[in-house]
Amino acid sequence: MTEILSDHLLNYIDGAWKASQSARVFRDVNPADVHDVIGEFADSTRDDAVAAVEAAVAGQPGWDRIGPVARGDVLFDVAEVFASRIEEFAVAVSREQGKSLNEARGEAKRALDILRFTAGEGRRLNGSTLPAEQSRVIAMTWRKPIGVVGLITPWNFPLAIPMWKVAPALLSGCAAVLKPSPLTPWTSALLAQAFIDGGVPGGVLNLVQGDREAGEAIVAHPEVRGISFTGSLPVGLAIQQAVAPRLARTQLELGGKNAAIVLADADLDLAADAIVHGAFGQAGQRCSATSRVVVDRSVREDLIERLIQRAGQLRVGRPDDARTGLGPVVNQERLDACLQAIDQAAADGGRIRVGGHRVQDGLPDGYYVAATVISDVAADSELAQEEVFGPVLAVIDADGFDDAMRISNSVKYGMSGTIFTENRAHVFDALDRFEAGMLHVNRPGVGAWPHMPHMGAKLSQYGAPECSPEVWEFYLEWRSACIAFPEQ
Structure with a gap:
């Protein structure tokens, strides 16, 4: 080499x-x-x-x-x-x-x-x-x-x-x-x-x-x-x-500030697995990464519990270690941006449910950040609106389908959108109403295949x-x- x-x-x-x-x-x-x-x-x-x-x-x-x-x-x-x-x-x-x-x-x-x-x-x-x-x-x-x-x-x-x-x-x-x-x-x-x-x-x-x-x-x-x-x-x-x-x-x-909508009738285990993949795969450094979860209040804590459990199990480590579930971000600038976003979210009233810190113990001198889930995030806060490009996931509460769609579309970006539900009417309504280029239903919301258009909407x-x-x-x-x- x-x-x-x-x-x-x-x-x-x-x-x-x-x-x-x-x-x-x-x-x-x-x-x-x-x-x-x-x-x-x-x-x-x-x-x-x-x-x-x-x-x-x-x-x-x-x-x-x-x-x-x-x-x-x-x-x-x-x-x-x-x-x-x-x-x-x-x-x-x-x-x-x-x-x-x-x-x-x-x-x-x-x-x-x-x-x-x-x-x-x-x-x-x-x-x-x-x-x-x-x-x-x-x-x-x-x-x-x-x-x-x-x-x-x-x-x-x-x-x-x-x-x-x-x-x-x-x-x-x-x-x-x-x-x-x-x-x-x-x-x-x-x-x-x-x-x-x-x-x-x-x-x-x-x-x-x-x-x-x-x-x-x-x-x-x-x-x-x-x-x-x-x-x-x-x-x-x-x-x-x-x-x-x-x-x-x-x-x-x-850029992207992509939402995964989780409705009350969703399969929460399926949703949690897909969200963790979308939010923390490649340390969240994807334009199509899931950076917001917009969840119906009635299943909010049940979903957060699953996200905490799965994110907490991601082993932070070297990329060449087969046990690693979350590698480093790319440089000091990204590391600083992630930590600053976490601090700002907490100052804005967000609640850090897992992660929220740099990881250094037992690792080489690199740019490691723990998988972070933050709940109680206001839909108009900085964490909900601005791209972090790191392993930081915001959880935003919604009152039903229409409110979830409104929150999802409330950002300037429109790269991807995802919905988890068993209601076929909500599926096709969401596909029509998402202001985003690449859409997914009951699966991770991270891009498409080579023969499909890779595109966004809005900015x-x-x-x-x-x-x-x-x-x-x-x-x-x-x-x-x-x-x-x-x-x-």
């Missing part, structure tokens, strides 16, 4: 691994043990980002010309390479991001599924033939790539999210510049190498490591025709405002969904033609 890592400390631009033009580097550390330094990576400048965009501009025409079927064949070759390295990817994700090895293996498998699904779409990027208003005229539509795209990805899914941007970008014929989070550079370098080894030509996919300077340069470049970004609401808004004057496309997946999403055939509305634009043919 060290030998593989040593080959990937650089940017990948125009078909070659290159150091930053500034020669600056940043350290990548293991959040489970901050004394474990994974490596030093290129801290890229504006000049590095510009070079990557210029390489993509040069590579774009040839990649477009080979057509979607041939591009799909290349991605199938990449999938073969990727499949042979699943465990290598899982170890990198776990060590670099902090999720357990099992969670990291699940992410690697999902990334492979996304890649295979996308490769198969190469034979389905069709247009239409349409009726013509004149005789001896054929009317038709087809799609073309929008051009060079910038792909800016977060640290919480350092493999799956870059995959669900890179794969459709390349299949569509868009050359791409990938700028991953500076917290997870190793995983992105390994991903780029899989695409290289699978046969993607130089210049078609470029990797620029680094932070804000590199990202802003990609966003500002006039040759970049689209930005796909996953991250925080403030950064997403800044990107949208930056590219609006040149009418570049944006695909923005932003959680702007632009086309990711994954699924709907993703092409971002990477492709339409053409139409009317072709007259004379009589012989």
